[in-house]
Amino acid sequence: MQDWEQRAEAIRSGQKQSILALLEERGFVHQIVGTREDLDYLLTERRVGAYVGVDPTAPSLHVGHLVPFMALGWLFIHGYQSTFLLGGTTSKIGDPTDRQAARESKRPSERKAALANMHLQLKRLGVTMEAYAERRGYAREWAWRRDVTNNSTWYQKLTLSEFMRVLGSGARLGPLLGRDTVKNRLENGTGMSYAEFSYPLLQAWDWWELFRKGTQIQIGGADQFGNILAGIETVKAMKKVEPVHFESDAAFQRHSGQTATASTSKTPKDWGNINEPIGFTVPLLTTSAGVKFGKTAGNAIWLDQQMTSTFDLYQFFLRSADADVEKYLKLFTFLPIPEIQSIMEEHQLDESKRVAQHKLAVEFVELIHGVGAAQNAQKQHMTMFDKNLTVDSVRASQLEEEGKESRAPGDWNVQLNKYAKPTSAADAPSTHMKLPRSLVVNQSFAKVLWSAGLVSSRAEGSRLIANKGCHIGSKMARGATTAQMGDYLAFTPLTSTKPSETGNYLIDGDLLILRIGKWKMKFITVISDEEYQQAGLTCPGWKEDDDAGREDYNKQVQRETMDFRAERRRERLERQKTREASAGVVRDYQMERE
Numbered sequence: 236m237q238d239w240e241q242r243a244e245a246i247r248s249g250q251k252q253s254i255l256a257l258l259e260e261r262g263f264v265h266q267i268v269g270t271r272e273d274l275d276y277l278l279t280e281r282r283v284g285a286y287v288g289v290d291p292t293a294p295s296l297h298v299g300h301l302v303p304f305m306a307l308g309w310l311f312i313h314g315y316q317s318t319f320l321l322g323g324t325t326s327k328i329g330d331p332t333d334r335q336a337a338r339e340s341k342r343p344s345e346r347k348a349a350l351a352n353m354h355l356q357l358k359r360l361g362v363t364m365e366a367y368a369e370r371r372g373y374a375r376e377w378a379w380r381r382d383v384t385n386n387s388t389w390y391q392k393l394t395l396s397e398f399m400r401v402l403g404s405g406a407r408l409g410p411l412l413g414r415d416t417v418k419n420r421l422e423n424g425t426g427m428s429y430a431e432f433s434y435p436l437l438q439a440w441d442w443w444e445l446f447r448k449g450t451q452i453q454i455g456g457a458d459q460f461g462n463i464l465a466g467i468e469t470v471k472a473m474k475k476v477e478p479v480h481f482e483s484d485a486a487f488q489r490h491s492g493q494t495a496t497a498s499t500s501k502t503p504k505d506w507g508n509i510n511e512p513i514g515f516t517v518p519l520l521t522t523s524a525g526v527k528f529g530k531t532a533g534n535a536i537w538l539d540q541q542m543t544s545t546f547d548l549y550q551f552f553l554r555s556a557d558a559d560v561e562k563y564l565k566l567f568t569f570l571p572i573p574e575i576q577s578i579m580e581e582h583q584l585d586e587s588k589r590v591a592q593h594k595l596a597v598e599f600v601e602l603i604h605g606v607g608a609a610q611n612a613q614k615q616h617m618t619m620f621d622k623n624l625t626v627d628s629v630r631a632s633q634l635e636e637e638g639k640e641s642r643a644p645g646d647w648n649v650q651l652n653k654y655a656k657p658t659s660a661a662d663a664p665s666t667h668m669k670l671p672r673s674l675v676v677n678q679s680f681a682k683v684l685w686s687a688g689l690v691s692s693r694a695e696g697s698r699l700i701a702n703k704g705c706h707i708g709s710k711m712a713r714g715a716t717t718a719q720m721g722d723y724l725a726f727t728p729l730t731s732t733k734p735s736e737t738g739n740y741l742i743d744g745d746l747l748i749l750r751i752g753k754w755k756m757k758f759i760t761v762i763s764d765e766e767y768q769q770a771g772l773t774c775p776g777w778k779e780d781d782d783a784g785r786e787d788y789n790k791q792v793q794r795e796t797m798d799f800r801a802e803r804r805r806e807r808l809e810r811q812k813t814r815e816a817s818a819g820v821v822r823d824y825q826m827e828r829e
């Protein structure tokens with residue numbers, strides 16, 4: 236508490252940058268829901284809590300989630316209690332903000348898989364983020380407190396009458412009806428369910444639960460402005476029904492009666508909003524090319540290692556445009572601004588070296604998957620895009636990749652529901668992969684590209700080849716002696732070939748190396764169909780698996796239908812019993828009268 240006072244005083248007197256100024260400098264603050272003054276003041280005077288919520292509507296977190304999370308991370312490492320909230324209950328409704336129609340509801344097994352996976356990811360993120368911050372010089376102190384909370388914890392206990400008493404009486408209909416999403420839906424005729432309409436109120440209730448324990452700040456994506464605003468209004472109304480007393484910190488004591496201490500430059504009337512909820516949104520990132528950040532060719536970049544390998548995560552950042560990289564360094568790393576500036580200076584000396592992108596990539600992988608994974612991904616990239624790439628080094632990295640698979644049977648990653656998994660290899664871009672021989676030999680290259688997940692259709696594959704967009708690696712003689720010959724790889728544009736020739740491109744009969752554009756590589760080991768099947772692998776064009784999958788799915792649907800029928804039967808019986816019982820009561824009653 237002492238430290239806090241000292242720090243606050245340093246900020247007040249202008250000797251130290253306020254945490255809000257830091258967040259602004261790094262590009263985290265899009266809109267403040269409230270006034271800047273109130274937010275700055277609250278963050279300076281009080282060790283408040285802050286939270287960010289996510290609904291598990293996808294099987295995994297993706298890089299886009301990291302913007303609000305990093306804002307929260309900065310607060311965390313400065314001693315503010317930070318909460319990652321998982322919307323176990325809110326995700327059943329689905330946030331209607333900016334949506335033209337309700338989300339399709341997910342099958343329960345799918346929803347649970349996503350929930351469990353995200354829960355683990357959030358816990359893990361807390362750990363890796365903390366470790367990363369410590370390595371960047373933020374010494375861990377007692378005040379670092381973080382939490383992952385699922386909002387189902389309270390919705391399982393909350394009664395409707397309690398909800399109506401505390402929230403229902405004060406929440407106003409006007410602002411809710413005035414929201415763009417609601418107006419649009421009502422005007423364009425698609426309408427809106429009562430559950431969707433209530434979504435912001437549930438989000439407000441979440442805040443209420445956390446608010447009472449000191450979480451006065453909510454952070455959200457750019458689209459969350461309306462929900463945060465509704466939250467502020469609703470929490471304020473709830474406070475009237477049920478007064479909240481925060482732990483008696485200095486600011487609170489001063490506020491509640493006592494005058495400000497002499498060292499304070501503020502006058503007591505400025506304490507006005509110190510006990511109110513307030514929030515801000517972070518920007519929605521688009522790349523300089525106008526694509527929503529975190530998507531490539533329609534696919535999200537996931538934080539789940541099984542869905543996006545560390546190599547590909549690294550590569551995603553390595554590909555960022557020169558125009559974006561500084562912005563990303565500020566948002567996605569804990570590197571101090573002066574260091575970022577010197578990285579940028581070095582970068583500008585020769586942009587083709589991608590100094591800044593490599594730094595960004597290695598820091599990000601470290602943040603998410605830890606330091607070992609980051610170094611590994613970097614090393615792999617250095618070798619792979621090296622002009623002196625050899626077949627041996629490819630084989631070595633291939634082996635390493637396999638070792639990893641068998642060593643880590645997903646400690647952190649729960650087994651994802653089959654249908655929550657990416658639907659095609661293209662959704663899970665991995666550089667190293669295996670394909671069954673029957674899908675390579677005597678197949679057109681366009682189809683091989685499709686099976687390898689490099690294109691989303693065969694037609695796209697043909698176009699790519701016609702445009703000379705696909706290169707194929709082959710051994711090249713470089714040295715003067717025969718011993719040196721044939722080891723280095725050279726890439727030549729693939730021209731359309733007959734399917735019967737595809738097999739000729741295999742290096743040593745089992746390795747196919749493809750490169751799309753400048754950065755996208757695939758190292759494909761071709762194995763026998765039996766082996767492929769036994770390993771339980773799948774890819775576009777692998778029929779057996781599709782059939783097996785469909786069967787599973789049909790069985791599941793059948794089971795659920797049966798459950799549903801059983802439920803109906805139970806209900807029918809129940810109704811019948813009630814009818815009989817009430818008939819009995821009526822009979823008794825009549826008998827009594829007679």
Ligand SMILES: N[C@@H](Cc1ccc(O)cc1)C(=O)O
Nearest residue numbers: 288289290322325330438441
């Ligand atoms: N509505 C938020 C997620 C969220 C859920 C619950 C909360 O309490 C807060 C935020 C979103 O869609 O991004």
